[in-house]
Structure formats: structure tokens, C-alpha cells
Amino acid sequence: MKILDWKIFSELTGAFAIGMVAALTLLAGDYLLTYNDMLFSSRVPAPVVLQLLLLKLPAYAVMAIPMAVLLALLLALARMSRDSEIAAMRASGLPLMRIMLPCLTFGILASGLSFCFQEYAAPQANARSRQIEIGYFLSRALETVKSDRFVKGPRDTTLRVGELNSGGESHEIQVIREVDEKCDWAVAARGRFNAGELILRDVARFQFAENGELRESMRSDALTFDIGRESKNQLRLTPTPFELDQRELKAQIEHWKQANVSLPQKETELYFKFSLPCASAVFVMLGFPLSIGGVRREALGAVLICAGLVLAYYLLMTTCKGAGYHELLDPRLAAWLPNAILGAAGMVLLQKVARS
Numbered sequence: 001m002k003i004l005d006w007k008i009f010s011e012l013t014g015a016f017a018i019g020m021v022a023a024l025t026l027l028a029g030d031y032l033l034t035y036n037d038m039l040f041s042s043r044v045p046a047p048v049v050l051q052l053l054l055l056k057l058p059a060y061a062v063m064a065i066p067m068a069v070l071l072a073l074l075l076a077l078a079r080m081s082r083d084s085e086i087a088a089m090r091a092s093g094l095p096l097m098r099i100m101l102p103c104l105t106f107g108i109l110a111s112g113l114s115f116c117f118q119e120y121a122a123p124q125a126n127a128r129s130r131q132i133e134i135g136y137f138l139s140r141a142l143e144t145v146k147s148d149r150f151v152k153g154p155r156d157t158t159l160r161v162g163e164l165n166s167g168g169e170s171h172e173i174q175v176i177r178e179v180d181e182k183c184d185w186a187v188a189a190r191g192r193f194n195a196g197e198l199i200l201r202d203v204a205r206f207q208f209a210e211n212g213e214l215r216e217s218m219r220s221d222a223l224t225f226d227i228g229r230e231s232k233n234q235l236r237l238t239p240t241p242f243e244l245d246q247r248e249l250k251a252q253i254e255h256w257k258q259a260n261v262s263l264p265q266k267e268t269e270l271y272f273k274f275s276l277p278c279a280s281a282v283f284v285m286l287g288f289p290l291s292i293g294g295v296r297r298e299a300l301g302a303v304l305i306c307a308g309l310v311l312a313y314y315l316l317m318t319t320c321k322g323a324g325y326h327e328l329l330d331p332r333l334a335a336w337l338p339n340a341i342l343g344a345a346g347m348v349l350l351q352k353v354a355r356s
Contacts, residue, residue, distance in 0.1 A: 004089070005102040011076035012106050018075070019068030019306075020061075027060040028053060048132070055129040058121035059242065065114040066279035067310050069107055070287045074302035077103070077291030086292045096354050100288050107284030114277035119245050127243040183208040186223060199224050241269035249273070264331060268324030271335030272317075279313065282339045285346030289353045313338055 031053055080086050089099055184207055188200035200223045207216040241249055249270050256263050290305065316338045324334030 004094075004099075005105075008076070008080075008099075008102040009106060011080065012072045012103065015072035015075040016068050016106075016110070019071035020064055022071070023064035023067040024057065024060055027064060028056075031056055031060075052129055052132060055125040055132070058117050058125045061117045062114050062122060062276060063314075065110050065117075065277075066283050066313075067306065069110045069280045070283040070309060071303065071306045072106075073103060073284060073287035073291050074306050077288065078302050081292045096350070099292075100284075100350075103284050103288050104281065107281040110280035111277045114280055115274075118273055118277055123243050123245050123248075127239060130240075130243070183210075188223070241266050246270060246273045262327075264327045265325045267331040268321055268334050271331050272321065275335040275339055276317075278339055279342075282343045282346070283309075283313075285350070286342050287346075289346065289349035292353060309342075313342060316341065 032049070077086065086099065090096065184205070186200065186203055186205045188204075189202035191200040201221065203220045203223045205218050205220065205223070206214060209215050239248075244252065249266060253263055253266050253270065286309065291302075320329060320334040320337050323329040324331045329337070
């Protein structure tokens with residue numbers, strides 16, 4: 001690689017790092033605003049919020065990388081243009097496409113990095129995040145159950161607490177479960193909810209057949225229902241598209257297609273798993289002519305242009321995704337149309353700069 005390429009790469013790398021920090025901070029700030037009330041009211045402990053935030057970072061990185069690439073171009077190349085370095089390169093006979101080549105290579109590498117986050121890190125992190133959220137809020141819901149109320153638990157479990165004292169220990173607890181056409185009814189003199197578990201003491205347990213006939217009765221000193229774990233296991237059976245890599249999601253779609261079930265939402269998300277990482281390379285095609293177009297911009301101007309273009313892209317992406325969800329657009333077209341529009345705009349600007 002020539003000195004020119006190394007120089008442009010080094011300029012882009014430093015600005016890209018700044019852009020990643022800025023974009024991730026912005027996305028993390030939006031997440032913290034969601035949990036702000038619960039965090040400061042002590043409803044959710046700070047370690048739980050921090051753990052969830054760290055698990056969100058791979059998914060945020062997928063969105064942040066294209067933003068950082070665009071900002072890097074606008075900052076680095078605008079500085080080189082202000083210092084007449086781009087003009088010197090063109091005056092020495094370098095074609096515009098040759099100057100653009102290291103920028104496009106940088107965008108392609110960034111797209112590869114974004115795809116790796118999308119495919120290998122984000123699905124597992126999203127699944128783990130949802131398990132923690134559901135497990136924690138379920139345990140909180142169980143711990144704050146009120147007296148003499150029926151509570152619907154996971155699967156076919158119903159709880160009733162006769163009396164709940166201030167210490168959290170309950171009295172006259174009933175647990176009713178329907179399993180394999182049988183009704184399992186446990187009545188406990190006392191018990192306690194602890195981290196998603198229901199621990200019963202002095203338990204009488206009865207099993208009824210489907211016709212109401214008593215099949216079995218027994219007594220025990222203690223009985224534990226791991227309700228939190230059952231809820232998490234239940235949720236793992238129905239992962240969202242954001243918790244699957246593209247192979248798993250494609251297999252799920254094919255499975256349902258064999259049953260003649262159309263899943264436009266999942267199909268749209270499948271193609272967005274490819275198109276969104278490619279946005280980094282598309283932003284190079286748009287950001288390069290804007291950076292060297294002859295208008296001398298300071299850093300603030302570059303940031304504002306970046307924010308406007310990113311906002312326009314994500315608004316267009318959201319609109320196309322909604323159209324794909326409701327079958328107004330083919331899922332492939334819905335996923336790739338935002339990139340096509342921005343890429344076409346970039347080609348028009350590039351031709352305009354080349355003629356100037």
C-alpha cells in the first residue's frame with residue numbers, strides 16, 4: 001500500500017474511533033433514559049442496568065459503525081481538503097477514483113466488522129439480555145404479589161396467596177398447575193418468594209384427573225417451584241429475529257414456509273441482516289464527494305451533516321422496513337432500497353465533483 005493510502009487510512013482510523021465513541025454514547029444514553037426512572041427509584045439495581053447495557057453494545061455497534069464511517073469521512077477528508085491536500089493530489093494527476101479507493105476499502109472493512117457483530121455477537125447478547133430482563137422483572141413481580149389475589153405464572157401455573165406480611169413471607173399459598181391433562185394442586189401453610197423461586201413449607205399436594213377424580217395426595221415439609229427458570233426456558237422457545245443469526249432465521253422461515261405460513265416480518269429482518277452492515281460502504285460513496293466538494297467545513301458542520309444524513313437514512317430504513325412488514329414491498333426491496341437510494345445520490349454527487 002502506498003504512502004497516500006496509509007495517510008488516508010490513518011486519518012480515517014482516528015476519526016472513526018471518535019465517531020464510534022460518539023455514536024455508542026448517544027445510543028447508550030437513549031437506553032439509560034429508558035431505565036432512568038427505575039434506576040433512580042431503586043426499582044432496578046445499577047449492576048443490572050449496567051449488565052443489560054453491556055449486552056446491548058453489540059447490537060448498538062451494528063448501527064454505530066455506519067455512522068462512525070460517515071463522520072470519519074466528513075472530518076478527515078474535510079480537513080485534508082481545507083489544507084489543500086486533496087487539491088494537491090488531484091493536481092499531481094491522481095484520478096478522483098484513485099483517491100477514493102482507500103476510503104472505499106475502509107468502508108468495506110467496516111461493513112465486514114459490522115456484519116461480524118450482527119452475525120456472531122448481537123444474537124447471543126440480545127437473547128441473554130432478554131432472559132435477564134424477564135427473569136429480573138418476573139422475580140420482582142413475584143416478590144411484590146398482593147394478598148388474596150390470583151397471579152398467572154408461566155405456562156399453566158396459577159398462584160394464590162392468602163396473606164402476605166411485611167417481611168415477604170406468605171401464608172395460605174395455593175399453586176395450581178395443569179400438566180398432561182392432570183391438575184396438580186399444592187396448598188402450603190407458608191412460603192416465600194426468592195429470586196424467581198417459590199419455596200413452600202408444610203405442603204399438602206393433590207393430583208386430579210381430567211374428570212376431577214382425585215388420583216394422588218401427599219404431604220411434604222418443603223416444595224420448590226423454580227418459576228423464574230421456567231419462564232426463561234419458555235421464552236427461549238420463541239426467539240425473536242434479533243436473537244438469531246441469518247442461518248437460524250432462514251431455517252425458521254423455511255420451516256414455516258413448508259406449512260404454507262408467510263412470515264414477511266421475519267423475511268424482512270433476514271435481508272436487513274445483510275443490507276444494514278453494507279451501509280458503511282454506501283456512506284463512503286455519499287460522504288466522499290460531500291467531503292471534497294469544495295465547500296470548506298469546520299468540525300461542527302461535518303457533525304451536523306453527518307447527523308442529518310444518518311437521520312434521513314434511518315427514517316428511510318424504518319419506512320421501508322414497515323412496508324416490508326405489511327407486504328407493501330418485497331422483503332428484498334425493502335431491505336436494499338435505502339442503500340440503493342443513498343448510493344445513487346452518492347454517484348450523482350461524485351460525477352458532479354469529478355466535472356468540477
